[in-house]
Amino acid sequence: MTTFAFLGLGAMGAPMATHLAKHAHAHGHRTLVWNRTTTKAEAHASEHGSEVATLAQAARADFIFTCLPTSAEVDEVLNAMQPHLRPRAVWIDCTSGHPAAAVRQAGQLAAADVTFLDAPVSGGTAGAQAGRLTVMVGGDPSALAAARPHLAFAGKVEHVGRTGAGFAVKAVNNALLGVTLWATGEGLAVLGRAGVNLEAALSVINASSGRSNASENLIPQRVLTREFPPTFALGLLAKDAGIAVDLTQSVQGSAPVLAQVAALLRGAQRVVGAAADHTAALKLIETMNDQELR
Ligand code: NDP
Numbered sequence: 001m002t003t004f005a006f007l008g009l010g011a012m013g014a015p016m017a018t019h020l021a022k023h024a025h026a027h028g029h030r031t032l033v034w035n036r037t038t039t040k041a042e043a044h045a046s047e048h049g050s051e052v053a054t055l056a057q058a059a060r061a062d063f064i065f066t067c068l069p070t071s072a073e074v075d076e077v078l079n080a081m082q083p084h085l086r087p088r089a090v091w092i093d094c095t096s097g098h099p100a101a102a103v104r105q106a107g108q109l110a111a112a113d114v115t116f117l118d119a120p121v122s123g124g125t126a127g128a129q130a131g132r133l134t135v136m137v138g139g140d141p142s143a144l145a146a147a148r149p150h151l152a153f154a155g156k157v158e159h160v161g162r163t164g165a166g167f168a169v170k171a172v173n174n175a176l177l178g179v180t181l182w183a184t185g186e187g188l189a190v191l192g193r194a195g196v197n198l199e200a201a202l203s204v205i206n207a208s209s210g211r212s213n214a215s216e217n218l219i220p221q222r223v224l225t226r227e228f229p230p231t232f233a234l235g236l237l238a239k240d241a242g243i244a245v246d247l248t249q250s251v252q253g254s255a256p257v258l259a260q261v262a263a264l265l266r267g268a269q270r271v272v273g274a275a276a277d278h279t280a281a282l283k284l285i286e287t288m289n290d291q292e293l294r
Pocket of ligand 1: 011012036037094122123125
């Protein structure tokens, strides 16, 4: 019997752990769950047949999954679990973490004969609920081969390179999300001030070369409706863009547009709040232009 542990039952982690528990149940395996707020783990156990565990118990699992806000929280649980880890286990970190932290954490875990894979995900809460997430993995390919059959929450799984490469790809992907979201917001604010109907403008842009996920989905569904449903926090997107800036520095690259969007998202976070949905960043553009996007 294989034992899985899933740590961090947030907006992403809870539905991911649900797919893992279903997979475990179907194959006669066990799923342990841990969450800082224990009531969420208890609710998951009673609804999905997982088992509530302490960090020490979770550390004995064969496959340990984490989905926490940042690498700093992963450090906290890793340090607490280190003395209890099972040799030859695989730690799959689905946090959108920091590439430098991945290298450090992989080294720390190697001392306990545990292999670390950075395996952040994309697809949002809808993708997590559908079990169709894209997983970008850095680290040992043979550890990924062992883990692959158990990535029950995944649609696409891609090995992107050595340790830290998964986090690097995720950070750049989300910086690009920030760029398209922000730039499309700017463009629409200007068009709004020019008296153009924004739904008509988006209809044209979405049939033209300016389209993106921001123009096709995020802005029409979340901004123009004024709903801003909080599925992916602005503070987390600002964190991701900041990691892309750190990555740029670490390779002595030149990426001024990514740096600028990181600064803009951080500023928007200060103004509208870290917990607001990431699309609420456009409220700052609205203020800058005295133009509501509706
Ligand atoms: P949430 O804020 O919904 O959940 C965060 C989770 O981390 C909760 O389980 C929370 O526990 C736990 N946590 C927070 N602080 C600590 C701590 N100090 N120690 C232990 N546990 C802690 O975040 P998401 O699920 O949205 O995001 C998780 C990761 O996935 C992030 O790295 C994010 O960037 C990434 N991501 C998010 C996507 C999204 O659409 N939301 C899409 C793709 C990636 P508690 O319940 O006690 O608060």
